[in-house]
Amino acid sequence: MEMELPASGFVLAGGRSSRMGADKAMLRFDGTPLVQIALDKLRFGCRRVAILGNRPELGDFGMVLPDGLTEAGPLAGIATALRRVNEEETARDWVMLMPVDVPAVPGTFLMAWAWQVARDPTAPAAGCFRVEGRVQPLVSMLHRELLPYVAAAVDAGERKVLAVLEAAAAQTAADGLGTRRSGLRVDEPKETFWRGFWRPSELERATEPLWFANVNTPEEFARVEHEFAEAKKSLERTGKE
Template identity: 40%
Template structure:
């Protein structure tokens, strides 16, 4: 993967529905955080963790939020503000089944266009804005949204795409690469509750048999 892509694990959530820090839960003896970091290292030259919990620094360097308590928007803003390259790849810690091969193919397709500034997934008709490939040009729109107290990520990213479309004078789908996926394999299963985690553990064990 070109060095202009830097990887970030979105791991700063409160895990309130899980009842414990989900980033440190283990599948096959490996924490979800270590699993996410390893995937990004397969793709990106440099990898960081979005968050400020000292225990996370054992896995990769930290990139703390500039504006805490604004949800995932805080993390994406922090990634782009910190990013030393043109592009930030953000991967949530709670998607342990997402394959590296899918991410690599998706990124290569997005970067093949000189006009693309955002790449996202839509899975079974539902946008997944926390899995994001973002150009540094998106940062001002995230910062402005946070300043206005608007923290819903997907609408803000669509607005950023519309503004960048007007700026470049191209079609919106030339700026926003929205990859539509039917998740028959369960790649985008979230781990937010004990029940969801147990289901992922069972599916992973079944795949080994």
């Protein structure tokens, strides 16, 4: 995507990877570290990108913003991202979040969706996806005005990302900030964006069931990597990639 999104991009890489047994951010998927894959996807539309995490080795890949709260989960990183955007003297009103463990989702798809969220001035202050009946709050677009509500939730010890974002979006509208509606915008990716101005490549189409597959364990990582590689090989054999 050529146009710059009115958002700063942030990779969520602050987890302890306890189920993986190794730092997920450093694992190589299709030859590239997961953290680099996530950064590259955000760069399709975000000029400024950073990594949310507390490990100095992540600095080899780009700017790292530690949240300083090792037990607060993703919400601490989200609050850090919102705080950073509010501190910047730019026209970027949005935070685009990308977790480090969904390597198969197409970056151009995310940016096409993000533009749909950002361009509507009456849309809610938070948007994300529902995949196979489950809402995915960590792949999301969040308006900068959510900061006080998210920060207050973190200070209060809240850890459930979806519940906090839903409440923050509703409270933002209730307090009369901007023109955004209450509630959380939740999109079905395949139904909403399979057609229209965004078109998947042959590989993206073939790997669509893997787009939002999390790789939290060695078994999940191996399965997703294998299925992605098999789809790629199949297309290479037919010359369709």
